[in-house]
Amino acid sequence: MSAWSGKLRRICKGFEFNDTETMATVGTVTSVEFPTYLATRGRLIDDAVEAALPPAEQPPQIIHQAMRYSVLGGGKRLRPLLVVASAEACGGNPRAVLPVACAVELIHTYSLIHDDLPAMDNSDTRRGRPTCHIAYGEAIAVLAGDALHALAFDLIARASPASDSPRLLAVSQDIAQSIGTAGMVGGQVLDLLGEGRIFPGGANSPPPAPLAELVPEIHLRKTAALIGACVRAGALLAGADVSTLHALSAYGERLGLAFQIIDDILDVVGDDRVLGKRAGSDAAKATYPAAFGVARSREMAAQLTAQAVEAVAPLGERGVILQELARSLLARER
Amino acid sequence: MSAWSGKLRRICKGFEFNDTETMATVGTVTSVEFPTYLATRGRLIDDAVEAALPPAEQPPQIIHQAMRYSVLGGGKRLRPLLVVASAEACGGNPRAVLPVACAVELIHTYSLIHDDLPAMDNSDTRRGRPTCHIAYGEAIAVLAGDALHALAFDLIARASPASDSPRLLAVSQDIAQSIGTAGMVGGQVLDLLGEGRIFPGGANSPPPAPLAELVPEIHLRKTAALIGACVRAGALLAGADVSTLHALSAYGERLGLAFQIIDDILDVVGDDRVLGKRAGSDAAKATYPAAFGVARSREMAAQLTAQAVEAVAPLGERGVILQELARSLLARER
Numbered sequence: 001m002s003a004w005s006g007k008l009r010r011i012c013k014g015f016e017f018n019d020t021e022t023m024a025t026v027g028t029v030t031s032v033e034f035p036t037y038l039a040t041r042g043r044l045i046d047d048a049v050e051a052a053l054p055p056a057e058q059p060p061q062i063i064h065q066a067m068r069y070s071v072l073g074g075g076k077r078l079r080p081l082l083v084v085a086s087a088e089a090c091g092g093n094p095r096a097v098l099p100v101a102c103a104v105e106l107i108h109t110y111s112l113i114h115d116d117l118p119a120m121d122n123s124d125t126r127r128g129r130p131t132c133h134i135a136y137g138e139a140i141a142v143l144a145g146d147a148l149h150a151l152a153f154d155l156i157a158r159a160s161p162a163s164d165s166p167r168l169l170a171v172s173q174d175i176a177q178s179i180g181t182a183g184m185v186g187g188q189v190l191d192l193l194g195e196g197r198i199f200p201g202g203a204n205s206p207p208p209a210p211l212a213e214l215v216p217e218i219h220l221r222k223t224a225a226l227i228g229a230c231v232r233a234g235a236l237l238a239g240a241d242v243s244t245l246h247a248l249s250a251y252g253e254r255l256g257l258a259f260q261i262i263d264d265i266l267d268v269v270g271d272d273r274v275l276g277k278r279a280g281s282d283a284a285k286a287t288y289p290a291a292f293g294v295a296r297s298r299e300m301a302a303q304l305t306a307q308a309v310e311a312v313a314p315l316g317e318r319g320v321i322l323q324e325l326a327r328s329l330l331a332r333e334r
Numbered sequence: 335m336s337a338w339s340g341k342l343r344r345i346c347k348g349f350e351f352n353d354t355e356t357m358a359t360v361g362t363v364t365s366v367e368f369p370t371y372l373a374t375r376g377r378l379i380d381d382a383v384e385a386a387l388p389p390a391e392q393p394p395q396i397i398h399q400a401m402r403y404s405v406l407g408g409g410k411r412l413r414p415l416l417v418v419a420s421a422e423a424c425g426g427n428p429r430a431v432l433p434v435a436c437a438v439e440l441i442h443t444y445s446l447i448h449d450d451l452p453a454m455d456n457s458d459t460r461r462g463r464p465t466c467h468i469a470y471g472e473a474i475a476v477l478a479g480d481a482l483h484a485l486a487f488d489l490i491a492r493a494s495p496a497s498d499s500p501r502l503l504a505v506s507q508d509i510a511q512s513i514g515t516a517g518m519v520g521g522q523v524l525d526l527l528g529e530g531r532i533f534p535g536g537a538n539s540p541p542p543a544p545l546a547e548l549v550p551e552i553h554l555r556k557t558a559a560l561i562g563a564c565v566r567a568g569a570l571l572a573g574a575d576v577s578t579l580h581a582l583s584a585y586g587e588r589l590g591l592a593f594q595i596i597d598d599i600l601d602v603v604g605d606d607r608v609l610g611k612r613a614g615s616d617a618a619k620a621t622y623p624a625a626f627g628v629a630r631s632r633e634m635a636a637q638l639t640a641q642a643v644e645a646v647a648p649l650g651e652r653g654v655i656l657q658e659l660a661r662s663l664l665a666r667e668r
Contacts, residue, residue, distance in 0.1 A: 110480075117476060
């Protein structure tokens, strides 16, 4: 039981994260070009995510290997980037929010691992490699997702002393709500219901809505809720006032929805045969192109992006990186 | 996005939990007999857990039905009781720690749902009813576990303003660590490894240790870590000093280990044919009776219970309920 001595001292003392480093090495949000910003913050985030994961050689090794395999196997790091960029747009230090930035990436990865499971989307590959349950077995995949989920809330509580504790708790709660049944998990349930993939034994749920109603609801919950929470987290930790929080919250949810629409479009235009099959079928997957067609989906993504850009206009110079980020995500369409 | 207005106001305002009610209706920890204490706190906890869950009729209904089915389907409520009893032993108000008490019960239930999955223990029944994946399908069971996990951290952040935020964050972190790979998930991985149930593809983990080494390690992580965190949570939220935290931490981990040993014993003595088969087999499940035999396991549980009782002796009168609780758990053996 003596291992608890150090732990209890730490609990009583407070938090260890050091955010006293200056911004000299990374530049401020108003002084760098967007590509430089992306590159420097990307490195900060990648290093922090790698350091946040338990070493592969720490027992029981297999679970740590599976967690690292899934988290470090690529990905755009959009969610942690939004935490960092939002904090900087509100005058915060990017290093101070890195634990929370890592946390949202771990949560995103946990959701992908569980979504890929045979009982869910039954996907064998992700990012060009075998999915976690193919590489490590289904039991370890379930547990790796669970462990990343827990580690995320461990990390949130470790964030900088520069962020006061009530705000950090508000961030923890906001993120928790964004991934519960009102958010990410609820979106996945609607997705499964929409595709008729729920086990018939539990079938006293109402029949799924028409695709044009169902799809926006799924995407708002499954993708936009957590992305909105990421943007608010950066703002809250940087001490933003209520009107700035409102602006950034609107930015985050519109950006999140646009991001998912573009993802859907890229999925279908990447394979014309699939597009042909899906566009004419009511039993299609719950995507924007299936519900609205590719051309209308493109318009909707562009409109949401314009709204996101407009939402952060009141931030002036400090909001420019967030605006560039929104435009760059839309440009993925081409 | 107008739904966010109220949410953002709440985030900025603080927390809503009301702990100004007096203790008149439940009595203080030093004024009531143990059976009365169990009954009154049991009701407080049951009511709070029921209220913490989303209503079954809230869409998407199936996930809320599955969560309620698993959480409200019985269970000893040991973990929330330990949060409450530990807080009271340190002079805290039981109502003030109810959100955290509910959180640990939701976490415990999530772990049972995931442990029961076909890829893990593949259990069809629990507490005399079909397991969650039998009743609602495997996809909903995975998601119900995930949603309870997220709701737990939402609840922790909602705890009383009487508990200061740095301590609440410490509790959130301690609980998160107790259920990660150093705790509950790590224990489940060791359990699977010990029974050779890990997918061979991930087989560069070392061979499992002898049962007599492996079993205590599994139980410390899988059961005692979270139980220890429950006891510390109550103490931390009640403002306990470091020496009291040490005493309660020792109490919690010894109690947690004793509890699991007794569970193992009850499992085998409840079915003599099973006992006969297991006692003679090296390929047995990773339990105390399989590793040490029933008689030696009983001695170990009694010894750990005595140590738990001894650990809280310095609390005097205030520690008596915790001592009674430890003794009553041991008495389950008969």
